[in-house]
Amino acid sequence: MNDNSLPPCPLCHCTKLSTFPYFSSHAGRIDTVRCSECLCEASTAAWKQRKPAPPAAWLLVEALRAEEGHSITLFCDNPDFNMGPDSAVEACGDYTNWSDRRFEGDNLTAALMAAYLAKTGGAVSPEIAEALKRESAHG
Ligand SMILES: [Zn+2]
CATH class of the missing domain: 3.30.160 (Double Stranded RNA Binding Domain)
Structure with a gap:
């Protein structure tokens, strides 16, 4: 898995991201990204779609x-x-x-x-x- 391709957190602009697999009883394994600053998380696919929110x-x-x-x-x-x-x-x-x-x-x-x-x-x-x-x- 290439973590470098992940954009920084759109909420706090932190680049210290951790990735881990999340096992859902419905969907099975979902690769998940978590920001170490504000602790927001999203699936890897959704994370890449996230846009910085306007101030x-x-x-x-x-x-x-x-x-x-x-x-x-x-x-x-x-x-x-x-x-x-x-x-x-x-x-x-x-x-x-x-x-x-x-x-x-x-x-x-x-x-x-x-x-x-x-x-x-x-x-x-x-x-x-x-x-x-x-x-x-x-x-
Ligand atoms: Zn963050």
């Missing part, structure tokens, strides 16, 4: 510009300015009455999340919830 920030950007006329502006981070949050975005859409509204957070994802929650009224899509969970688990 939460990007999913939020896509959600905030998905509708016609909506826009989102990302500002430069401001880590030296200790009087306020590090990151800010400006959003415009029907939920801001079509005027630029500023949202802030401790990082870009948090600022985008504030705008996203204003847009959705507090709802979070499963895809974004999953990405946020993944990123908090992996630092």
Whole structure:
């Protein structure tokens, strides 16, 4: 078995992978890959199909510009300015009455999340919830 052909873990980008056979009572032997960092696992065939998931920030950007006329502006981070949050975005859409509204957070994802929650009224899509969970688990 050639382990070198396996792509790194799509969740944590770890390349320390172990492979082992898993014996299923239904399917018999399944060659399985496990990531030694986040302990996710998949069959060797499925592992090779896995794609890196987009970061939460990007999913939020896509959600905030998905509708016609909506826009989102990302500002430069401001880590030296200790009087306020590090990151800010400006959003415009029907939920801001079509005027630029500023949202802030401790990082870009948090600022985008504030705008996203204003847009959705507090709802979070499963895809974004999953990405946020993944990123908090992996630092
Ligand atoms: Zn991993």
